[in-house]
Amino acid sequence: MTQQNDNLGDDLEEEGGNKGRLVKILAMAGVMLLIAGISVGGTLFLTGFFADEPVVTENGEPGQQQARPPTRALYLQLNPDFVVTYDVGSRQRFLRVELAVRARDQASLDALTQHMPLVRDEIITTLSEQTFGNIQRREGKEELVETLAEVMNRIITQRSEGQGVEAVLYNNFVLQ
Incomplete structure (x- = not known):
């Protein structure tokens, strides 16, 4: 019986160890995705992707954007x-x-x-x-x-x- 109890204890330790490794892998993958998202967002922000383009009037001063329908050729x-x-x-x-x-x-x-x-x-x-x-x-x-x-x-x-x-x-x- 002692041998059965020892085998049962080893199985429980291996199952707990596998769960711990899985949690670590998932946590690392989540952190990596978070870093990649921050990197992409920061790059887009720094390149002006999210900024509205300034509208310049005929005299060279910033003005308000006017909605003009595109003229066709x-x-x-x-x-x-x-x-x-x-x-x-x-x-x-x-x-x-x-x-x-x-x-x-x-x-x-x-x-x-x-x-x-x-x-x-x-x-x-x-x-x-x-x-x-x-x-x-x-x-x-x-x-x-x-x-x-x-x-x-x-x-x-x-x-x-x-x-x-x-x-x-x-x-x-x-x-x-």
Whole structure:
């Protein structure tokens, strides 16, 4: 009987020891999760994740945030395509480009439509002033659309109350 009592006591000690280890492991896991949560929260706080962005007025002073509905993009296709010739050495080269413009207000697109003969003349003049080698390069094409946007915005600001063109987009660009 003594041997049975000894075995019973050993079983109880092992069961109590396992419970103690389990409690320690759970406590350590809880502490680790708490530290990770504090770390993530502190990082987000220090990077300004929880801070409201300050609103700056036109004169550069902080102001109150105004709720403005987002304006959707409006597009105008400039038809027909523009065709310009270039003399490159003894050869004659061609540029055929199809353009569209993006604006955020209808007044700008209405001004472009109303003054389309002037707009087309300015675009053709600008395209003709380009060098063939420059518009073959990606950077040259990007500079060209920026220049065309400036040309159109100048027309819009001189002749209407529109905000101007946001971007000039290539729908087709062919060099031959």
